[in-house]
Amino acid sequence: MKEKDAIKIRSSLFKEIITKIVVSGKKYMILTEDLNPANKLITTNLYLGGKIISTRNIDCSTIMNKPDSEKIISELIHSQHETILETLRKEQSRRSKTPSDYLDEVKDLLQRKNKKAALEILTHALKKYPDDPFLLSYYGCLETVVNKNYSYGIGTCARAIEMLNDKMTFGREIYLPTFYLNLGRAYLASGKKYNAINAFQMGLSYNRENKDLLWEVKKTGVRRTPVIPYLQRSNPINKYIGIMRHKLSKAAS
Numbered sequence: 001m002k003e004k005d006a007i008k009i010r011s012s013l014f015k016e017i018i019t020k021i022v023v024s025g026k027k028y029m030i031l032t033e034d035l036n037p038a039n040k041l042i043t044t045n046l047y048l049g050g051k052i053i054s055t056r057n058i059d060c061s062t063i064m065n066k067p068d069s070e071k072i073i074s075e076l077i078h079s080q081h082e083t084i085l086e087t088l089r090k091e092q093s094r095r096s097k098t099p100s101d102y103l104d105e106v107k108d109l110l111q112r113k114n115k116k117a118a119l120e121i122l123t124h125a126l127k128k129y130p131d132d133p134f135l136l137s138y139y140g141c142l143e144t145v146v147n148k149n150y151s152y153g154i155g156t157c158a159r160a161i162e163m164l165n166d167k168m169t170f171g172r173e174i175y176l177p178t179f180y181l182n183l184g185r186a187y188l189a190s191g192k193k194y195n196a197i198n199a200f201q202m203g204l205s206y207n208r209e210n211k212d213l214l215w216e217v218k219k220t221g222v223r224r225t226p227v228i229p230y231l232q233r234s235n236p237i238n239k240y241i242g243i244m245r246h247k248l249s250k251a252a253s
Helices: 069-095 099-111 115-128 133-147 150-167 176-189 193-204 211-220 236-252
Strands: 007-010 016-023 026-036 041-048 051-059
Touching: 016 069, 026 069, 041 069, 051 069, 099 115, 099 133, 115 133, 133 150, 133 176, 150 176, 176 193, 176 211, 193 211
Parallel strands: none
Antiparallel strands: 007 016, 016 026, 026 041, 041 051
């Protein structure tokens, strides 16, 4: 988060705290004033362009008669001021997130089996990046798995593949296995096993060693397509190449 001209000014009696900060090109000022004797409030105002856009008050009427009231009030002044400042920092962090940042967070949550939280993040991310095919692919898959919104989720996964093909002239083959993985999982969640298998096999056509796709195919009970499709699986050539591929795969892992 980039802060510019962050300045804190305190009087010798701690009557006020002022912080000037730039967030996403906008100049904000936070002003926290000491206790107002008339209403016994500590007030923090957030300014944008010279206008107050937010106000927060702390009622100190119950603190006034305490022996250490001055210390408590001083701590409250700083605490409230820092709370507003931290809110701005978090907002800046949220706004500056890229689609890749969101995807990393989503993948981490999926590894921890927290699909619902991952879907919530994707829902928020798509408000900022509605045309990002990567976000849409995961979103469509989770819509079917979490919300049972089958038709919409499958359609979203399919649309994400179309968008990727349109946007990426070169290199899309690297990502298509994941897109077909999400589409296949969406089909499986909706009970469409045949469509799911087709999607998984399509993904494997771009990367025959994709472990996630192979695992999904294995779970469906369908054996892998022969290395040389026009030869029978029992053909010695297919068997030999399959054995060698398996050995190479294990060595690489």
